Amino acid sequence: MQDKDIAKNRRDTDEEPSIVTDEGGNIESINRKALRLLGLNHKNRTPQSISDLIPNINIDSIDQLTIIPQHGTDLEKRSGPLYVKKTEFVLHQKKYSLLTLHMSSPKHEMELESVLNELLDMKYALDESNIVAITDQTGKIKYVNDKFCEISQYSRSELIGKDHRIINSGYHDKAFMRNLWRTIANGRVWHGDIKNRAKDGSYYWVDTTIVPFLNNDGKPHRYLAIRKEITDYKRVVEELKKSLQELVDLKFALDESSIVAITDRRGKITYVNDKFIDVSKYSREELLGNTHAIINSGYHSREFFKDLWRTIGTGNVWQSEIKNKAKDGTFYWVDTTIVPFLDEKGKPYQYLSIRFEITKRKRIEEELKHTMTRIINVQEEERKRFSRELHDGIGQNLYSHLITINRISSEVDHPLVDQMLSEASEIIQEVRDFSWELRPSVLDDLGLVPAIRTFLNRYSEFYGIDVYFDCYLKTRLDSNIEITIYRIIQESLTNVRKYAEVDQASITVRETEEGVRVVIEDHGKGFSREKLSSSGVGLFSMEERARSVNGQLSIVSGPGKGTTVILEI
DSSP: OOHHHHHHHHHHHTTSOEEEEOTTOBEEEEOHHHHHHTTOOTTSOOOSBHHHHSTTOOGGGSOTTOEEEEEEEOTTOOEEEEEEEEEEEEETTEEEEEEEEESSOTTHHHHHHHHHHHHHHHHHHHHHHSEEEEEETTOOEEEEOHHHHHHHOOOHHHHTTOOGGGGBOSOSOHHHHHHHHHHHHTTOOEEEEEEEEOTTSOEEEEEEEEEEEEOTTSOEEEEEEEEEEOHHHHHHHHHHHHHHHHHHHHHHHHHHHSEEEEEETTOOEEEEOHHHHHHHOOOHHHHTTOOGGGGBOSOSOHHHHHHHHHHHHTTOOEEEEEEEEOTTSOEEEEEEEEEEEEOTTSOEEEEEEEEEEOHHHHHHHHHHHHHHHHHHHHHHHHHHHHHHIIIIIIHHHHHHHHHHHHHHHHHOOOHHHHHHHHHHHHHHHHHHHHHHHHOOHHHHHTOHHHHHHHHHHHHHHHHOOEEEEEEEOSSOOOHHHHHHHHHHHHHHHHHIIIIIOOSEEEEEEEEOSSSEEEEEEEOSOOOOHHHHHTOOHHHHHHHHHHHHTTOEEEEEEOTTSOEEEEEEO
16 A cells, blocks of 8 residues: 555544455554554564464455454464454455454344353253263362252262262273273263262163363363263163074074074065075075975965965964975975064064974874874774674574574473573674674675664664764765774764763764865763873874874864864865
8 A cells, every 4th residue: 555545544443443454364554453452562573464463364254344253363372352344445456354353242242141141041951951060170070960969869069079980880991981081181072871870879871971171272171071861771772682682592593493484475585594495405596586386396285375375364373284395306394383473553564484394204104104004904904804704704603503503492492402592692693793893894895874874773772872874975985984984983982972971973974075074973071172182092093094094083072062073084
């Protein structure tokens, strides 16, 4: 500037502390009030740049006529608060900035009061919601709020002047505490969870944030600790961790012992464990996204799988044995349990399948079944042979003796002859009965229905129990199935005679789409399931006979509710 222009600007700005700078921030002019405000005088070396007096100022970022807070610095590097207002003007085609300085803004007092009120509101909110403490740089407690006293169970007088070791639980190691102090001593905020101990010895957890307050040298001179009690949260987290660990252990045990798969609600496989891969011989990539149709052996009927999906689709657990086919074409059996997982509406959204391979067991069962079938067949053949021998051999001989005795009785009138005639007739009848019990010839000659009718007539005559018989069979059945049905009816009615204490029973034989269904029913005493589980050889014999022809036997009974035997082949 020219001297007269500088002088003019000085006169115009003598009323307020002001500095004139060019576009580069170089000081063109500074008035006496500004010198006094900044602790300078004419004897001092005049600063060349505005940054020498206001280090952090960026003139270009200040809007015109806007008052902003700054820190001023004199030549002795002493600093203090300062408010700056900028006014731009152009002189001789050059742009200058007039910076007006104030120790406080025009609205400073009102702003201070507003800030103070905000701080008081913040303190109230903080005290109501958090545990608050302030310590000096050595860790001595200078202030605690009511929540600190409430949760620690120490009074304010017991806490002030102490350090936080008064509530140290001993849970955290020295490295933990060293890291805490190292962080805040370096002026950084520390955050973490701390387990403390109250005055009565009980423990509590706090989510803690420690904020260091720094002096002009950047060193902490006190610390503000803000804590939030999280004892219940930590307990829940600990319980969840234990539960999670239990689940992990259960999953490990399950994966080690079982074939596991998870599918979505449509049956698409979303997870398989290693055992599934081992036994099916498919890779994980080949299985994921597929359905279990990939291992379908074709052994089971459509109705079997319809029942499976009907059960799990309604949210019920399904359990049975399934024959599957591996990738190499070999077959394997699995004892399968399918558990549906339900959403909030009670609808399945995925299914967990747990399987145990039982191929060896099924093979042994099959061998046992064949063995039992052979034993039963041999037994029946022996019964048939023995029955024929009794009937055709001993029976015929006895009948010849009866004829001879009759001839003697016609020539000799003696009581012993009459006795011999009576005894011979009884022996012949017993032999016939025994032969018929072993194997009724009518079963082989005429078939199942005539054999049952003959048996029922004899049964009713001997034991006084009427049996209602309802039967409809279109054709004769396989001989093994006929003898199985006959023997199970025979054994069931024997049990009725011995235990039911009734004078009536019923038998129903029907052909179904799946095969033959036989129901033997009485309304007698019945028995408990505990007795059913230990009912002896008779039940075992019926079950084995049913299995020998791929049938299934079930018995329903209860004290005072009678007994129903159901055979399905």
